[in-house]
Amino acid sequence: WLWKQSSTSDTQAYLRTQKTRPKKSLGQNFVVNDELLAAIVREAHIQPGDVVFEIGPGTGNLTRYLLQAGAEVTAIEKDDTLAAGLAQACAQEPKFTMVHADVLALDLQAVIAACLAQKQHTRARSRKVKIIANLPYYITKDCLRQVLPLGDSVSLVYLMLQEEAAQRLVVEGPGTPHYRAMNVFVNFYSLPRYEFRVDKSSYHPQPSVDGALVRFRLLPQAERLPMSAEATFWRMVDQAFAERRKMLRNSLQSLYEGALVTATLQRIGLPDTARAQDLSVAQFVALFQNLTSQT
Numbered sequence: 001w002l003w004k005q006s007s008t009s010d011t012q013a014y015l016r017t018q019k020t021r022p023k024k025s026l027g028q029n030f031v032v033n034d035e036l037l038a039a040i041v042r043e044a045h046i047q048p049g050d051v052v053f054e055i056g057p058g059t060g061n062l063t064r065y066l067l068q069a070g071a072e073v074t075a076i077e078k079d080d081t082l083a084a085g086l087a088q089a090c091a092q093e094p095k096f097t098m099v100h101a102d103v104l105a106l107d108l109q110a111v112i113a114a115c116l117a118q119k120q121h122t123r124a125r126s127r128k129v130k131i132i133a134n135l136p137y138y139i140t141k142d143c144l145r146q147v148l149p150l151g152d153s154v155s156l157v158y159l160m161l162q163e164e165a166a167q168r169l170v171v172e173g174p175g176t177p178h179y180r181a182m183n184v185f186v187n188f189y190s191l192p193r194y195e196f197r198v199d200k201s202s203y204h205p206q207p208s209v210d211g212a213l214v215r216f217r218l219l220p221q222a223e224r225l226p227m228s229a230e231a232t233f234w235r236m237v238d239q240a241f242a243e244r245r246k247m248l249r250n251s252l253q254s255l256y257e258g259a260l261v262t263a264t265l266q267r268i269g270l271p272d273t274a275r276a277q278d279l280s281v282a283q284f285v286a287l288f289q290n291l292t293s294q295t
C-alpha cells in the first residue's frame, strides 16, 4: 500500500474497492498529483520523528507521503467508509493512528496533549505537533478557529484552501477591501504565509476553482499580544465587523457607550471616526484593553 501511486485511476480503483464514491457533502476532492503531494511534505519539512495530525486524510494519498517521510501520523477522518479503509490499510503501520471523528466535534487540544504524552516514551522527538489539513472549504473557518489558538502544542498548520480564500486570509490588512474579523483572528494567533497555488486539475473529482497551500506559524501564548479575556475580545471584534462601514462608536454601541468608545479611540491615538476596517490587530487589542479597564 505504501508504494502505491496517487493518480486519478489509482484513487478511483481504491474507492471502488471500498464500494464508495467521492461525497460532495464531505467536500471530497482527493489530491491525485504525486508531485504536489511530495511538494507539500517538502514544504512542511516533515522529518523522521515529527508528530503530524492530518485532518481529513480521505483515501490516504497524503498520509502515505507523510509516513514515508518518517512522521508519526494521527489521522482524523469523519467518513465512516474511508476511516475504516485507511485504518485497515495502515493496520501494520506502527507510526499510524486513526481517529474516526468529526474534527469540529473533537477537543483537539486534549487529543494532542494525550498523543504527545504518549510519544514521550517513544522515539518521536517533537514537543509540538504539525497539523496538515485539506478540508471541505465550508469548514475552513471553523477549523481555523479551533486550531489557531493551539500555539502551545502546535507549531505549524498547513491548510489547503480555495485560492481566493487563501489570498484573502494572507494578504488583507487594515484598509484593504476584504479585511474582516477572520484576518484579525488569523494575525492574532499566527504568522500566515501563502506557499503556492494548486491547479484544480490536481484533484479528483476536479473542483471548479484552484486551491492554494497556506502555512500558519502559530504563536504560543507567551508570544501573543497580552489579552485578559479572549472570548469578550472576539465578541467586540465580531461586533465591530458586523457593521464594518459604521464608525466604531456606533457599531459597538450594543457593548460600550458611544462616548466611551470615542474617548478611548482618542486616548490610543486613533481618530474618533475610526471604523473596524481601519484597525490593526494591535490597535484592536489596545482599544479592548482600554475599554475594559474603564468599565
Ligand code: SAM
Pocket: 026, 027, 028, 029, 030, 031, 032, 055, 056, 057, 058, 059, 060, 061, 062, 076, 077, 078, 079, 082, 101, 102, 103, 104, 134, 135, 136, 139
Ligand atoms: N487529504 C485528502 C487528500 O488530500 O486527498 C482528502 C481531502 S478531501 C478535500 C477532504 C477530506 O476531509 C475527506 O476525506 C472528508 O471525508 C474529510 N472531512 C470532511 N469533513 C470532515 C470533518 N468535519 N472532520 C474530519 N474529516 C472531514
